[in-house]
Amino acid sequence: MGEYVVEVRNLHKIYPDGTVALRGVSLGFRRGEVHVVLGENGAGKTTLARIVYGEVRPSRGQVLVEGVPRVFRGPWEAIRAGISMVYQHFSLVHRFTVAENLFLYGHHIGLSRREVLERVEKLEAEYGLKIPLNRRVDELPAGLQQRIEIVKALLSEPKLLILDEPTSLISPLEAEALFKLVKRLKEDGVAIMYITHRLKEVPVVGDVVTVMRRGEVVKTIRVGEVDLNTLARLMVGGREIEEVKRPTQRVVVGERVLEVERLTVVREGRRVVDNVSFWVSRGEILGIAGVVGNGQEELVEAIFGLLKPSSGRIVFCGRDVTGLPPWERLRLGMAFLPSERRLALIQDMNLVENMALMLAVAGRTGLLVSWSRVEKLLREYVDRLGIVARSLTMPVKRLSGGNQQKLALARIMALKPRLLVAVDPTHGLDYASTMAVRRMLRQMADNGTSILLVSSDLDELLQLSDRLAVMYSGKIVSLKPTNKYTYEELGRLMGGYEGGMAS
Amino acid sequence: MQRSIRIPVRVEPLVNVTFRRKIVVFTTTYLLAILGFLLFLYLKGYDGISILSHILFYTFTVGEGIRSLLSTWGIVSIIALGALISFKVRVWNIGLEGQYIAGAIGATYAALFMPCISPLNLTLQLLLGFILGMLWAFVPALLYVLISVNEVLSTIMLNYVAVHLLEYLLYGPWSGTYGFPQTRLFPARFGQVGGLPSPLVAAIILFFIAYVVMYRLRIGLVYRFVGENRNAASLQGYNVKLVLLLCFLISGGLAGVAGVFEASYELGYLSPGIVRGYGFAGIAAAVLGRLEPLTTLFASLFIAFFLVGAYSVHLPALGFLAEGLLLIAHLSAEALTRYKIVIMRGGVY
Numbered sequence: 001m002g003e004y005v006v007e008v009r010n011l012h013k014i015y016p017d018g019t020v021a022l023r024g025v026s027l028g029f030r031r032g033e034v035h036v037v038l039g040e041n042g043a044g045k046t047t048l049a050r051i052v053y054g055e056v057r058p059s060r061g062q063v064l065v066e067g068v069p070r071v072f073r074g075p076w077e078a079i080r081a082g083i084s085m086v087y088q089h090f091s092l093v094h095r096f097t098v099a100e101n102l103f104l105y106g107h108h109i110g111l112s113r114r115e116v117l118e119r120v121e122k123l124e125a126e127y128g129l130k131i132p133l134n135r136r137v138d139e140l141p142a143g144l145q146q147r148i149e150i151v152k153a154l155l156s157e158p159k160l161l162i163l164d165e166p167t168s169l170i171s172p173l174e175a176e177a178l179f180k181l182v183k184r185l186k187e188d189g190v191a192i193m194y195i196t197h198r199l200k201e202v203p204v205v206g207d208v209v210t211v212m213r214r215g216e217v218v219k220t221i222r223v224g225e226v227d228l229n230t231l232a233r234l235m236v237g238g239r240e241i242e243e244v245k246r247p248t249q250r251v252v253v254g255e256r257v258l259e260v261e262r263l264t265v266v267r268e269g270r271r272v273v274d275n276v277s278f279w280v281s282r283g284e285i286l287g288i289a290g291v292v293g294n295g296q297e298e299l300v301e302a303i304f305g306l307l308k309p310s311s312g313r314i315v316f317c318g319r320d321v322t323g324l325p326p327w328e329r330l331r332l333g334m335a336f337l338p339s340e341r342r343l344a345l346i347q348d349m350n351l352v353e354n355m356a357l358m359l360a361v362a363g364r365t366g367l368l369v370s371w372s373r374v375e376k377l378l379r380e381y382v383d384r385l386g387i388v389a390r391s392l393t394m395p396v397k398r399l400s401g402g403n404q405q406k407l408a409l410a411r412i413m414a415l416k417p418r419l420l421v422a423v424d425p426t427h428g429l430d431y432a433s434t435m436a437v438r439r440m441l442r443q444m445a446d447n448g449t450s451i452l453l454v455s456s457d458l459d460e461l462l463q464l465s466d467r468l469a470v471m472y473s474g475k476i477v478s479l480k481p482t483n484k485y486t487y488e489e490l491g492r493l494m495g496g497y498e499g500g501m502a503s
Numbered sequence: 504m505q506r507s508i509r510i511p512v513r514v515e516p517l518v519n520v521t522f523r524r525k526i527v528v529f530t531t532t533y534l535l536a537i538l539g540f541l542l543f544l545y546l547k548g549y550d551g552i553s554i555l556s557h558i559l560f561y562t563f564t565v566g567e568g569i570r571s572l573l574s575t576w577g578i579v580s581i582i583a584l585g586a587l588i589s590f591k592v593r594v595w596n597i598g599l600e601g602q603y604i605a606g607a608i609g610a611t612y613a614a615l616f617m618p619c620i621s622p623l624n625l626t627l628q629l630l631l632g633f634i635l636g637m638l639w640a641f642v643p644a645l646l647y648v649l650i651s652v653n654e655v656l657s658t659i660m661l662n663y664v665a666v667h668l669l670e671y672l673l674y675g676p677w678s679g680t681y682g683f684p685q686t687r688l689f690p691a692r693f694g695q696v697g698g699l700p701s702p703l704v705a706a707i708i709l710f711f712i713a714y715v716v717m718y719r720l721r722i723g724l725v726y727r728f729v730g731e732n733r734n735a736a737s738l739q740g741y742n743v744k745l746v747l748l749l750c751f752l753i754s755g756g757l758a759g760v761a762g763v764f765e766a767s768y769e770l771g772y773l774s775p776g777i778v779r780g781y782g783f784a785g786i787a788a789a790v791l792g793r794l795e796p797l798t799t800l801f802a803s804l805f806i807a808f809f810l811v812g813a814y815s816v817h818l819p820a821l822g823f824l825a826e827g828l829l830l831i832a833h834l835s836a837e838a839l840t841r842y843k844i845v846i847m848r849g850g851v852y
Contacts, residue, residue, distance in 0.1 A: 306738065326740030336738065343735040346728060357728050360721045361739045369721050 606759025636759015
């Protein structure tokens with residue numbers, strides 16, 4: 001197999017904070033071949049790309065360019081070795097013209113202005129591209145900005161081009177143009193690493209597909225030899241095919257605590273939440289699944305009042321709260337647990353102060369804060385939830401992640417809210433804490449709190465939710481009781497591939 | 504990348520800072536600052552040691568020196584409290600000098616043109632000074648909160664406007680006998696309270712109130728919350744902009760109150776002499792006091808000592824020199840306790 005342009009062998013990556021991103025990944029990229037790397041969030045796709053591009057160093061394993069092991073000290077060395085990358089978020093200077101951006105990059109890789117212009121002309125001629133050299137970047141639509149990014153990456157005449165989620169920020173029409181360009185590049189012998197979570201794109205652009213899950217390669221296979229249903233299953237379920245198991249299925253029929261009606265949120269001209277309607281009953285856990293960036297974040301922010309919806313209604317306990325600011329929603333009994341603990345808790349304040357803060361925000365303390373009362377209340381929860389803390393007056397940042405999250409939940413439980421909107425409540429926690437937090441959520445629901453749970457962890461959603469919705473590019477594409485789903489179906493829905501139902 | 508320069512030094516955050524590291528770093532940097540101060544005096548041909556000992560002698564044993572130190576302490580610490588209040592919510596109100604001048608102008612108006620029944624007039628002076636200080640902060644505050652105009656620039660620029668307004672008033676409508684740029688004496692003036700200068704008494708009361716509000720009241724909790732993490736505060740549903748606006752205004756108002764005391768207690772009239780850089784001294788004190796009320800109160804004493812001392816040897820610029828050196832020393836010490844500098848060998852990571 002010496003014909004690989006770039007090959008990685010047994011790559012491992014453990015980040016300094018202990019996150020394991022890759023566990024032994026081996027892959028190869030051939031000339032004139034589009035190699036799709038498919039996976040959910042946290043599968044390790046981007047880490048893999050950044051290692052190949054010399055931006056991150058592997059903890060173990062090798063990167064070989066044309067059979068020779070290389071250690072890059074930074075992207076500039078990868079570029080010289082013939083590897084280019086287009087990031088998911090563009091890295092152009094907004095207030096520069098296109099030409100200035102290209103010159104800047106040219107300077108970076110040692111090309112003169114004249115050489116840059118020559119190569120741009122060549123690319124324009126070869127691929128029939130139009131490049132508005134004298135326009136300012138911020139005047140251009142996203143698709144065109146991306147084309148500039150690609151042209152930029154091609155200036156160094158790479159052997160391997162890495163595209164990281166290239167369709168995530170552009171419109172379907174612009175995506176068509178992108179696919180055409182990728183095809184032309186392939187015909188010219190460029191190897192392409194195409195990172196995506198969108199199943200539909202695999203047969204459109206790919207020759208070979210590698211499915212990654214939790215830092216491992218599940219399978220590498222030629223695109224012609226596999227159908228999308230199998231890919232969907234591999235992407236979310238790993239090697240085994242298991243049906244969704246839930247020990248008890250509760251059917252919750254109670255009053256509707258939250259009703260969302262035809263909610264639309266427009267951000268930067270895109271409909272990030274697109275005409276979404278659903279409701280949550282009393283004591284019900286409604287899960288929202290989907291690959292990150294499909295509108296879940298904006299949806300919950302709109303529900304808690306942090307984002308203004310462009311149209312639609314949010315009804316909470318029979319009251320239209322669409323126009324209310326967040327604190328009023330909080331006082332009505334709606335609590336929010338953001339995914340980042342840095343935002344959920346004040347790291348430099350101590351446990352008691354953090355507790356008092358939540359009570360104060362919800363209007364549950366007097367003008368004068370009675371520290372002894374707050375401490376008594378906190379002590380109660382600390383004992384009940386088993387929060388391990390040396391003292392209640394130590395800063396929160398000295399607590400472990402699990403204990404921090406328990407504290408964040410304790411603060412919310414103390415308010416006895418009617419609805420909790422939680423985003424990735426177990427993100428980054430170890431196994432024991434994860435389970436403890438999930439038990440707490442279940443318990444809250446049993447005591448009558450409704451929970452809207454957004455999570456990038458599918459297992460969590462399957463374990464906890466009574467009903468499960470799937471979001472894909474701003475829309476809810478499916479909503480039904482959790483035990484009615486199969487892994488395969490979930491993978492298909494999350495990947496935006498609706499065809500070929502039943503399995 | 505061939506032409507770019509890479510410095511083979513890396514700065515790493517320290518997770519646990521030991522008490523010993525803090526002590527060592529702070530004493531060394533402070534000592535360096537004092538050495539720098541003496542070195543500067545030496546280069547200018549002064550005998551640093553005897554100047555320092557003169558200042559110490561004057562401010563702590565001579566009656567006039569003590570009196571001056573205590574009242575300057577009071578005035579500087581009120582400004583420092585204003586700085587503290589805005590800095591703690593990360594609003595960098597650098598225009599305390601201008602707000603202080605505005606406050607002095609307000610006091611003068613009350614003293615000269617309003618009914619002169621002593622207690623009433625003094626209240627009016629305080630009130631008008633506070634309001635004018637707030638007013639001076641109002642435009643930058645509004646611009647900052649509504650459209651994120653950089654508050655450092657807008658406040659600092661308004662300092663100059665305040666100075667020119669002061670000059671206009673003193674050379675124009677308020678000029679005294681024979682056209683001197685000085686108003687007539689205030690009929691009602693602040694005096695001593697229980698043997699202590701009234702600015703110091705006011706400062707102690709204000710610091711006490713600030714402490715109680717910050718650490719005992721609900722609004723104080725919210726205030727510190729906004730200071731620690733604005734994003735989190737708005738995620739919890741707080742009206743962060745309102746908090747920022749209020750802190751900005753109170754900060755300006757307090758500087759105004761300091762101006763009232765300078766005009767009405769220290770001088771007894773309004774003259775260009777009130778522009779003494781106290782606004783910046785207050786900022787230095789708040790930073791040295793690490794933005795905590797108690798420590799800031801004492802840091803103000805430290806700063807006041809240098810200011811009064813410098814005046815006593817007729818070298819007022821020395822006060823600013825000491826202020827600047829201490830500030831640099833303190834900020835470097837803060838950074839050096841929190842970060843470690845590593846010299847790199849070989850590859851870049």
